[in-house]
Amino acid sequence: MHIPDGYLSPSTCATFYLFAATGWYAALKRVKQLLATRAIPLISVFAAFSFVVMMFNVPLPGGTTGHAVGVGIAAIVLGPWASILAISIALAIQALFFGDGGITTLGANCFNMAIVGSFTAYAVYRIIAANSELNSHRRIVAAAVAGYVAINASALVTAVELGIQPMLLHDASGMPLYAPYPLHVAIPAMMIGHLTFAGLAEAVISAGMVSYLQRADLSLLRGVTAFARAPGTMITGANGEVSPGRFSPGRLWWVVACLMLFTPLGILAAGTAWGEWSSADLMNPHTREQIGAASGNHAPPSSVPSGIEKLSTVWTAPFPGYAPRFIKSPAFGYLISAMFGVGILVLASLLARVAARKWPGRNLHP
Numbered sequence: 001m002h003i004p005d006g007y008l009s010p011s012t013c014a015t016f017y018l019f020a021a022t023g024w025y026a027a028l029k030r031v032k033q034l035l036a037t038r039a040i041p042l043i044s045v046f047a048a049f050s051f052v053v054m055m056f057n058v059p060l061p062g063g064t065t066g067h068a069v070g071v072g073i074a075a076i077v078l079g080p081w082a083s084i085l086a087i088s089i090a091l092a093i094q095a096l097f098f099g100d101g102g103i104t105t106l107g108a109n110c111f112n113m114a115i116v117g118s119f120t121a122y123a124v125y126r127i128i129a130a131n132s133e134l135n136s137h138r139r140i141v142a143a144a145v146a147g148y149v150a151i152n153a154s155a156l157v158t159a160v161e162l163g164i165q166p167m168l169l170h171d172a173s174g175m176p177l178y179a180p181y182p183l184h185v186a187i188p189a190m191m192i193g194h195l196t197f198a199g200l201a202e203a204v205i206s207a208g209m210v211s212y213l214q215r216a217d218l219s220l221l222r223g224v225t226a227f228a229r230a231p232g233t234m235i236t237g238a239n240g241e242v243s244p245g246r247f248s249p250g251r252l253w254w255v256v257a258c259l260m261l262f263t264p265l266g267i268l269a270a271g272t273a274w275g276e277w278s279s280a281d282l283m284n285p286h287t288r289e290q291i292g293a294a295s296g297n298h299a300p301p302s303s304v305p306s307g308i309e310k311l312s313t314v315w316t317a318p319f320p321g322y323a324p325r326f327i328k329s330p331a332f333g334y335l336i337s338a339m340f341g342v343g344i345l346v347l348a349s350l351l352a353r354v355a356a357r358k359w360p361g362r363n364l365h366p
Contacts (some may be wrong), residue, residue: 001066001192002094002160003109005102005315007179007307008161009169011049014059016161017107023084023115030081039082042220044349045249045256046074048342051261053095054100056320057269057336057342058201060193062294063250065269067198069154072125072147072206073116077213080122080287087114093341099317108161112154119278121150121206134221135214147206152191155198156323158189159183169307178307179275180300189274189295208254231295239365249349263338264331279304281310 008016031039050070057065070090074083090111094100097203101109108348129140163183167175181189196245213220270279292299322337323330 001069001111001113001134001155001194002091002101002276003041003105003158003162003314005104006110006305006311007102007275008105008165008180010104010308010311012161012165012178013104013107015103016111020088020107020110020115021122022031023111024088026083027084027182031085039078039251041349041353042252043082043086043089045252046070046078046083046095046257048345049252049259050074050090051268051341051345052256052263052338053096053205054090055263055334056201056266057273058197059271060188060254060274061198061271062193062274063271063290064193064274064294066193066201066273067266068115068201068205069117069151070148070202070205071113071150071154072143072202073209074120075118075150076125076143076146076206076210077223079223080118083118083122084110084114087118089345093344095317095340097319097322098232098322098337099315099319102311103315104311108158112158112161116157117154120153121146124149124341128357134218139214139221140211144203144207147202151202152199154196155190155194156187158275159187162186162190170285171306175303178305180305181275181295181298185295185298186275188314193274212255220249220252221234229294242326253346260335260338260342264334267330267334275349279309284309333347 031043053070054067057067060066069087071087072081075101078086091101091109091113092106095103095106095109125142125146128145129139132138132142160183162179163181164185165179166182169177171177177184210221257258272287272289275289277291277300281291282300288300319325319333319340323333324336327333327336
């Protein structure tokens with residue numbers, strides 16, 4: 001679902017950067033009153049959680065791969081606005097350092113996964129969970145459905161963006177300039193994998209995390225605004241009761257650390273995600289067969305679309321494919337990449353804690 005450079009036209013990229021920037025601005029404006037609280041460390045830990053979760057690839061029909069995003073649980077705990085920031089941060093780190101998703105297409109990827117995913121997950125969760133108790137099983141079911149619907153909504157939007165490219169942008173002979181497959185190919189190819197394996201992975205992660213938080217730290221399920229509005233470290237409950245709340249992301253960092261150690265399992269699933277092929281993939285006879293099989297037996301174009309060829313070299317990530325060149329072992333390189341990405345977010349969280357101590361109590365109340 002990470003659209004690479006060259007698969008969307010410059011005008012499409014600019015449009016979705018505008019959409020994403022509007023979402024980022026609105027999100028920052030909504031959460032600015034929480035910036036002196038523990039909201040920033042929570043945003044950091046969910047950005048790290050999403051980053052690590054997306055490294056676990058699962059095999060999909062047709063020989064491709066997919067992954068969960070972690071947007072379901074992020075939206076449930078953080079709310080949609082802070083979730084937009086957390087998922088966008090994770091996507092930016094992936095694009096900048098590992099070449100997972102393009103720089104020109106970062107706005108589209110953030111719109112698809114961070115904005116569409118966050119609002120969809122939050123809306124579905126609130127509708128199903130309603131006013132149920134925080135420790136009820138209904139919340140677990142709500143989380144599973146929210147995660148499943150959210151990642152499929154993101155996948156559908158991604159498929160439409162890719163599918164309209166050859167319809168709108170092609171040369172005089174009809175050769176696509178950017179993404180090669182039209183809507184009638186892109187939508188089924190993208191959605192089959194997400195409606196099955198990737199969607200189920202997101203559902204399991206969302207439900208599992210809610211179940212874990214119900215036992216480990218119920219206060220996190222009240223949301224960051226509950227912490228900001230209560231005096232000191234007190235949490236206001238749904239019925240107006242006030243009780244001490246830990247509201248600490250510490251347990252979540254342990255979850256991230258455990259997942260990080262198992263990230264080498266993410267490379268066991270062979271194959272490239274649909275729509276994320278490189279120029280070399282599009283011209284390699286073996287991978288061309290796989291691309292055609294995963295695309296409803298529609299063969300890719302006979303030559304690399306000119307837009308992909310030109311824009312695919314816009315940015316060269318320092319550790320492309322989560323494989324640092326100085327590390328020979330792919331599994332160890334994958335683990336080091338996970339540690340590097342999470343390390344950036346840990347540092348951001350620590351800096352946020354220092355800032356919160358230096359300027360305590362600022363902008364806590366709406």
